[in-house]
Amino acid sequence: xxxxxxxxxxxxxxxxxxxxxxxxxxxxxxxxxxxxxxxxxxxxxxxxxxxxxxxxxxxxxxxxxxxxxxxxxxxxxxxxxxxxxxxxxxxxxxxxxxxxxxxxxxxxxxxxxxxxxxxxxxxx
Numbered sequence: 001x002x003x004x005x006x007x008x009x010x011x012x013x014x015x016x017x018x019x020x021x022x023x024x025x026x027x028x029x030x031x032x033x034x035x036x037x038x039x040x041x042x043x044x045x046x047x048x049x050x051x052x053x054x055x056x057x058x059x060x061x062x063x064x065x066x067x068x069x070x071x072x073x074x075x076x077x078x079x080x081x082x083x084x085x086x087x088x089x090x091x092x093x094x095x096x097x098x099x100x101x102x103x104x105x106x107x108x109x110x111x112x113x114x115x116x117x118x119x120x121x122x123x124x
Contacts, residue, residue, distance in 0.1 A: 035124065039113070042120060043095045046087065049079050050094055057090040072117060091115025 024032055046053075056078045060071050076086025093112040098105055113124055 038123070040095060042087070042089075042116070046079065046089055047094065050089060053079050053088045054090055054092055076117065085119050086117045087120055088117045089115045089120075 053075055057071070057075060060066050060074060066074070072086055075088045075090065076083065079086065079088035089112070091112045091114070093108055093115070098108050098112060101108060113121065116124075
C-alpha cells in the first residue's frame with residue numbers, strides 16, 4: 001500500500017467516523033457502534049439463506065403443529081446444516097431493507113432484532 005493510498009484510506013475512515021458521531025458523545029460510541037458492527041456481521045453471515053429461512057418460518061407457523069423448540073431446530077438446519085448453534089433471523093428485514101425505509105427504521109430495527117434465533121438475541 002502506498003503512502004498516498006494509505007492516507008486516502010485514513011481520511012475515508014475519519015470521514016465515516018465523523019458522520020457516525022452525530023448525537024453521540026465519545027463514551028457512548030461503544031454502546032452503539034459495537035452492537036451495530038455485530039448486527040451487521042450477523043446480517044452478512046445470514047444473507048445467503050435469509051429468504052429461505054423466513055419462508056420456512058412462515059410455513060411452520062401456518063401449520064401450527066410445531067412447538068417453538070422444534071421450530072428453532074428446523075430453522076437452524078434450514079439456515080446452515082453444519083452449524084453447532086442455530087443462527088437465523090425470521091423477520092423479513094435485512095440491513096438493506098432497513099435502510100430502504102428510514103422513516104420507520106427504529107420500529108423495523110426492533111422487529112429485525114426480535115427475529116433472531118434465541119442464542120443470537122441473548123447476545124443483544
